[in-house]
Amino acid sequence: MFDVDWMGQLTREVLRERVPALIAEACAWCVGISDRRHHERRRGRLVETGGTNADRMACGLPLSGEEDGRLDLGDARPGSFRDALNAVDADGVVYADRFDREVIEPFVLATCVLAAERARATRRRDWAELLDDLGEDGCDLAGVVRAGEWEAPLRTEAEHLVLAALADVPLLDVEAEGLPLSLVRAAEALTRGAADPAPVPAREDLAASGAVFLARAALAETGLPEPVAPRHADRLLTALLAEGLEPDELGGVLPHLPLAPGTADAVLTLLDAGSSQA
Secondary structure (H helix, E strand, O other), X not given: OOOOHHHHHHHHHHHHHOHHHXXXXXXXXXXXXXXXXXXXXXXXXXXXXXXXXXXXXXXXXXXXXXXXXXXXXXXXXXOEHHHHHOOEOOOOOEHHHHHHHHHHHHHHHXXXXXXXXXXXXXXXXHHHHHHHHHOOOOOOHHHHHHHHOOHHHHHHHHHHHHHHHHOOOEHHHHHHHHHHHHHHHHHHHHHXXXXXXXXXXXXXXXHHHHHHHHHHHHHHHHOOOOOEOHHHHHHHHHHHHHOOOOHHHHHHHHHHXXXXXXXXXXXXXXXXXXXXXO
């Protein structure tokens, strides 16, 4: 075993420095939980109890049930952050499990990467020896982190830090604190979505390009509204065959025409039916 205690200590130091950011992310993640429908498991079945989580909290009722939740989150004050974590969502998933997956894990990985960047800049000799021990070249810092296995213990510490700060705080207060950052995160998600490259259209088979040209000409002659709905499959098939397209060509050209979902299948079904009768 190689000695990586210094790196483990560094990851904990960076985590402690980032506690305000961790708490902020936790608060932002909570926004909206109070407005969701309340669910719990009864005799093994997931049921909607009626009303929202906020309705339950207004009545002083707990969000978590007896059949779900984690032991380490038990005995929570009704309506608190800990109580919300121990409740289940509409899919029957404990909120704490979602929180670990959506907040703790990515935050801890980012923290470890920051620690690795600091080690690379300030402890060059130790960093070089560490890379040699791990068999890594250092180009992928996330890969170095995973090879060093620093994430697991840091996740536990991160969870403890969040609970120490928020466990008994009312969920509504946590949501109010996290609202500004949640709006920022929502805007960032929209920006990323807008920046994603558009799907690459299917490339036309050059060998079938002549057939595609004929098919588009036949469709234009029909005057059918586009995308062509399945109810017009018979008219489309008649037009394609009248244009001189061979039956075995239709499977290749239909994906290149402006058709509504199900229309291509309807055309091919009619084609098969006609072949069978012939």
